[in-house]
Amino acid sequence: MQNLIDFFSFSDPNVRYVVLGTILLSSSAAMVGAFILLQKKALVGDAVAHSVLPGICAAFLFSGSKNIVLMLAGAFVSGWLSLVAIDYITAKSKIKKDAAIGLVLAVFFGVGMVMMTFIQQTGNAAQSGLDHFIFGKAAALVGDDLLIFSILAAVILITVGLFFKAFTLVAFDKNYAQALGYPVRRLDLLLTSLTVLAVVTGITAVGVVLMAAMLITPAAAARYWTNRIRHMVGIAVAFGAFAGLAGAYISYVAPSMPTGPWMVVVSTAIAFFSFFFAPKKGIFPRMYTQYKNQWIIAEENTLKIFYHLGERNSHFNGMRGLNELTSTREMERATLKATLRRLATKELLVTRNNQWGLTDKGYQQAARVVRLHRMWELYLTKYMDIPADHVHDDAETIEHILTPELERELEHQLDYPDKDPHNTKIPK
Amino acid sequence: MIIHAKEPVLEVHDLTVSYSRKPVLWGIDFTLPSGCIAGVVGPNGAGKSTLLKTIMGLIPPSSGYVKLFGHPLEEVRHRVSYVPQRESVDWDFPVSVLDVVLMGRYGKMGLLRNPDRQDKAMAMDCLDKMGMSAFAKRQISQLSGGQQQRVFLARALAQEADIYFMDEPFAGVDAATEQAIITLLRDMAAANKTIIVVHHDLQSARDYFDWIILLNMRLVAGGPTGEVFTDEMIQQAYGGRLNLLAQVGDMMEKRAFPTREP
Amino acid sequence: MIAFWIILTGFLVASACGLLGCFLVLRKMSMVGDAISHAILPGIVIAFLWSGSREPVSMFIGASTTGLVATLLIEFFHHKARLQSDAAIGVVFTFMFAIGIILISIFAGQVDVDQDCVLYGEIAYTPIDLWILDSGIIMGPRPVYIVGTVLILIILFILLGYKQLKLTSFDPAFASAVGISTAVWHYLLMAAVSITTVSSFESVGAILVIAFLIGPPATAYLLTDDLKQMLKITVILGLFVSLTGYGLAYWLNASIAGCMATMTGVCFAVAFARHRWASSRYRARLV
Ligand SMILES: Nc1ncnc2c1ncn2[C@@H]1O[C@H](COP(=O)(O)OP(=O)(O)O)[C@@H](O)[C@H]1O
Ligand SMILES: [Mg+2]
Numbered sequence: 001m002q003n004l005i006d007f008f009s010f011s012d013p014n015v016r017y018v019v020l021g022t023i024l025l026s027s028s029a030a031m032v033g034a035f036i037l038l039q040k041k042a043l044v045g046d047a048v049a050h051s052v053l054p055g056i057c058a059a060f061l062f063s064g065s066k067n068i069v070l071m072l073a074g075a076f077v078s079g080w081l082s083l084v085a086i087d088y089i090t091a092k093s094k095i096k097k098d099a100a101i102g103l104v105l106a107v108f109f110g111v112g113m114v115m116m117t118f119i120q121q122t123g124n125a126a127q128s129g130l131d132h133f134i135f136g137k138a139a140a141l142v143g144d145d146l147l148i149f150s151i152l153a154a155v156i157l158i159t160v161g162l163f164f165k166a167f168t169l170v171a172f173d174k175n176y177a178q179a180l181g182y183p184v185r186r187l188d189l190l191l192t193s194l195t196v197l198a199v200v201t202g203i204t205a206v207g208v209v210l211m212a213a214m215l216i217t218p219a220a221a222a223r224y225w226t227n228r229i230r231h232m233v234g235i236a237v238a239f240g241a242f243a244g245l246a247g248a249y250i251s252y253v254a255p256s257m258p259t260g261p262w263m264v265v266v267s268t269a270i271a272f273f274s275f276f277f278a279p280k281k282g283i284f285p286r287m288y289t290q291y292k293n294q295w296i297i298a299e300e301n302t303l304k305i306f307y308h309l310g311e312r313n314s315h316f317n318g319m320r321g322l323n324e325l326t327s328t329r330e331m332e333r334a335t336l337k338a339t340l341r342r343l344a345t346k347e348l349l350v351t352r353n354n355q356w357g358l359t360d361k362g363y364q365q366a367a368r369v370v371r372l373h374r375m376w377e378l379y380l381t382k383y384m385d386i387p388a389d390h391v392h393d394d395a396e397t398i399e400h401i402l403t404p405e406l407e408r409e410l411e412h413q414l415d416y417p418d419k420d421p422h423n424t425k426i427p428k
Numbered sequence: 429m430i431i432h433a434k435e436p437v438l439e440v441h442d443l444t445v446s447y448s449r450k451p452v453l454w455g456i457d458f459t460l461p462s463g464c465i466a467g468v469v470g471p472n473g474a475g476k477s478t479l480l481k482t483i484m485g486l487i488p489p490s491s492g493y494v495k496l497f498g499h500p501l502e503e504v505r506h507r508v509s510y511v512p513q514r515e516s517v518d519w520d521f522p523v524s525v526l527d528v529v530l531m532g533r534y535g536k537m538g539l540l541r542n543p544d545r546q547d548k549a550m551a552m553d554c555l556d557k558m559g560m561s562a563f564a565k566r567q568i569s570q571l572s573g574g575q576q577q578r579v580f581l582a583r584a585l586a587q588e589a590d591i592y593f594m595d596e597p598f599a600g601v602d603a604a605t606e607q608a609i610i611t612l613l614r615d616m617a618a619a620n621k622t623i624i625v626v627h628h629d630l631q632s633a634r635d636y637f638d639w640i641i642l643l644n645m646r647l648v649a650g651g652p653t654g655e656v657f658t659d660e661m662i663q664q665a666y667g668g669r670l671n672l673l674a675q676v677g678d679m680m681e682k683r684a685f686p687t688r689e690p
Numbered sequence: 691m692i693a694f695w696i697i698l699t700g701f702l703v704a705s706a707c708g709l710l711g712c713f714l715v716l717r718k719m720s721m722v723g724d725a726i727s728h729a730i731l732p733g734i735v736i737a738f739l740w741s742g743s744r745e746p747v748s749m750f751i752g753a754s755t756t757g758l759v760a761t762l763l764i765e766f767f768h769h770k771a772r773l774q775s776d777a778a779i780g781v782v783f784t785f786m787f788a789i790g791i792i793l794i795s796i797f798a799g800q801v802d803v804d805q806d807c808v809l810y811g812e813i814a815y816t817p818i819d820l821w822i823l824d825s826g827i828i829m830g831p832r833p834v835y836i837v838g839t840v841l842i843l844i845i846l847f848i849l850l851g852y853k854q855l856k857l858t859s860f861d862p863a864f865a866s867a868v869g870i871s872t873a874v875w876h877y878l879l880m881a882a883v884s885i886t887t888v889s890s891f892e893s894v895g896a897i898l899v900i901a902f903l904i905g906p907p908a909t910a911y912l913l914t915d916d917l918k919q920m921l922k923i924t925v926i927l928g929l930f931v932s933l934t935g936y937g938l939a940y941w942l943n944a945s946i947a948g949c950m951a952t953m954t955g956v957c958f959a960v961a962f963a964r965h966r967w968a969s970s971r972y973r974a975r976l977v
Contacts, residue, residue, distance in 0.1 A: 046724070046780060050897075093966075094912075095715075095908050096718050099904050099908045101720070102721055103955070106900040106955075107951055107952065107958070108955075110949070110951020113945045114949055116948070117944040117945045117948065121943070209728055209809070210788055212780045212784050213781065217780070217785075223773075256795055256798065265785065268784070268785040271781055275771040282771070
């Protein structure tokens with residue numbers, strides 16, 4: 001608890017800096033990542049991250065010291081080159097994008113490894129700083145370095161904000177954007193530069209391998225909560241920022257814990273949670289909807305049994321026992337009993353001495369389902385030329401799904417019918 | 429409007445097909461007689477390719493069944509041939525024309541046997557029929573659209589099947605190839621093979637096919653060309669989508685509703 | 691002698707990876723190798739904690755288990771949660787790598803594994819890791835035997851399944867239509883890639899595994915139009931890259947794995963230039 005208070009009071013300037021830095025880095029990466037994800041370029045970020053190594057090493061070899069500005073510039077240039085190489089290879093040969101990405105990633109990093117061995121041979125003392133660049137160490141973000149990274153991250157956030165509408169359109173439909181007169185090529189170029197910039201700044205925190213996660217994991221998670229790009233980018237930034245904060249906190253509490261990997265683990269945890277639980281799109285909510293659908297189907301089918309039995313003697317409110325109910329329609333007794341109980345609690349049925357009967361409300365519902373069933377049968381025969389003896393099965397499903405709007409439309413198209421194709425009456 | 433065949437070689441019964449729960453084909457039900465050239469005709473997105481893929485067992489139907497020669501596909505697979513849409517494969521793939529045609533023999537070869545001289549002679553024969561024997565050694569990316577289609581047909585011939593399903597074999601081919609293909613199809617039909625062709629040109633459909641399946645999400649008409657290929661039926665198939673049907677389909681996808689009650 | 695063993699190891703790994711890589715490249719699935727080779731880190735760390743040393747059997751089991759978990763997670767999220775496939779790959783392998791690094795930090799004193807070794811490998815130490823029989827006979831470096839066995843298995847796999855692998859890669863719809871299961875061959879190929887990656891990473895590292903999986907096949911793809919030729923050229927390129935890569939490393943006194951990866955890049959660049967030149971001449975002739 002004391003840790004928590006200490007941490008969030010930000011009284012320790014080191015804490016302040018590291019937290020500020022990681023949040024800025026992770027949220028700017030997440031913001032750019034949202035657009036990369038939508039353009040189906042998720043793994044391009046991975047390639048860029050690996051490809052900055054030779055640039056960093058070249059800058060180091062050139063200056064002989066850990067000059068942060070020079071190294072960032074080197075990283076930027078080689079990251080950029082890798083993207084150009086990927087595009088060029090895919091455009092000018094039969095090599096496909098996935099192979100181009102993998103090839104560029106491995107070769108650039110391989111060249112970097114060769115240059116690293118040179119640096120190690122020079123036995124330069126500042127070499128440990130280089131390691132942080134490759135494997136990431138957020139705690140090394142102090143002083144002037146932090147200032148530079150924060151400025152870069154802020155530049156990314158502001159630029160994306162300014163061009164938000166254009167990026168959205170390009171991500172959504174390139175051709176349409178072009179037709180509207182947007183400078184699509186230049187916008188692509190800008191987004192590419194921002195991607196490289198986000199990678200270059202983010203790498204210090206998480207390292208080469210994990211950088212792809214900083215870009216796409218928050219965006220992939222955000223995708224599950226909304227369909228609107230504007231919201232998605234916002235949610236991705238929030239997830240990214242939270243992951244950054246959590247990573248910083250964990251390594252504050254347990255100093256031996258690496259910040260970067262924890263940031264990735266936290267944001268992946270958010271992503272996994274979203275994949276499973278996000279409303280509508282998550283795995284479990286979808287399963288739950290299906291489960292609920294089963295109940296709706298069972299309930300409506302049961303109501304229909306009452307209606308059909310009632311139709312035989314025009315006595316819709318009669319009380320029926322289990323045997324009578326199962327005589328018209330195959331239904332498992334256990335399911336039937338459970339459904340009857342549910343319908344009774346919804347006051348669609350009344351129950352007395354193990355017998356059940358429709359309430360007025362229940363009658364309305366039952367009539368509606370039967371009506372939809374018969375209207376759909378009519379629709380199938382009339383508009384789809386399906387013979388009358390083939391339409392029942394289809395109508396069995398559709399009766400449960402038609403909304404009031406669709407019902408009205410159906411009614412209208414059929415010109416308010418009163419007989420179905422089997423010449424039975426359609427209830428009003 | 430549906431006219432059934434007397435002794436059907438293909439029976440499609442009440443077939444409903446969905447992509448992630450959204451039905452794109454509703455209750456398709458038709459039959460085909462043996463030795464006919466049947467055209468599957470309908471606007472873009474009508475579900476023509478989907479119908480062929482479902483018959484070939486590539487997409488599981490939500491309901492209904494397909495019978496070939498009175499049996500499920502599994503039991504008569506060696507008598508059935510399929511020609512996918514030309515764009516469905518990567519023509520940069522490093523194989524030669526002869527290699528592709530030999531693939532038609534794989535189904536009969538079993539797991540371990542490799543193509544032998546007999547298979548090669550057979551494949552060359554098929555290429556010859558398509559006027560492509562001079563190209564046997566050529567890499568497939570160096571072929572024109574019409575030549576690619578001829579290679580695909582040669583591969584189908586190499587299967588020595590009794591019923592052929594072809595997805596848009598006339599799309600993007602030159603006039604000579606189109607003529608060569610239709611001559612071949614007629615020869616095959618004369619030898620009592622049944623051929624089902626997806627086609628989208630109404631003009632030529634009337635000349636090419638003796639049986640027509642008109643499709644637009646649902647079966648509009650099926651039967652002998654002279655009887656079912658009327659202006660009224662064509663109007664029905666091309667006169668826009670059934671709005672309600674599409675809306676119901678969307679609703680089923682959105683609510684994750686089962687296409688058939690379990 | 692040291693040079694011989696290193697080049698031999700490089701060649702064996704390059705051949706095994708390259709042969710499978712040909713099919714990955716043609717199926718547009720190259721990044722699967724990238725994912726698996728990174729995702730095995732936590733498995734290695736756990737295996738190390740379990741056995742207390744770099745004992746090969748438990749390392750192999752640990753790595754293949756995590757490799758398998760990674761593949762299954764990727765497919766699960768792709769199919770069940772409908773996550774786009776490139777994002778599924780990216781999310782899963784980075785997560786597993788992060789777990790690996792965290793495990794290393796927690797058990798810092800106990801495990802002699804770090805992320806460098808997964809990325810870079812230690813091909814230079816291959817000749818030291820000798821296989822010595824109980825009777826004292828020295829059989830040579832152990833990795834050579836491991837990778838050699840894997841290569842033989844891969845060659846057998848491709849010889850037996852050549853026709854199915856070819857057809858399911860070229861035209862999966864037609865393959866299913868003639869009764870060849872695309873799913874079965876997909877999983878067999880994935881299993882083969884996992885085994886190869888897992889048994890090679892220790893000697894050559896993740897980066898070189900990716901380079902070998904994609905580099906020689908992509909280069910060969912530019913040089914030929916025939917799948918059999920492509921497989922042969924890939925193996926020849928594997929030999930060439932191991933030789934020249936080692937030579938380069940010896941000359942520059944630099945990282946062997948890095949030099950071999952660089953050489954795959956050089957080979958590709960040369961093939962690419964030739965390809966561009968040939969196609970521009972072809973076009974000029976047409977005009
Ligand atoms: N793999 C798929 N996933 C989802 N929807 C699909 C898929 N393939 C086709 N569809 C949809 O199914 C409908 C029918 O497609 P298709 O059979 O290709 O039509 P056709 O061949 O008649 O042009 C179209 O609306 C199309 O958008
Ligand atoms: Mg089609």
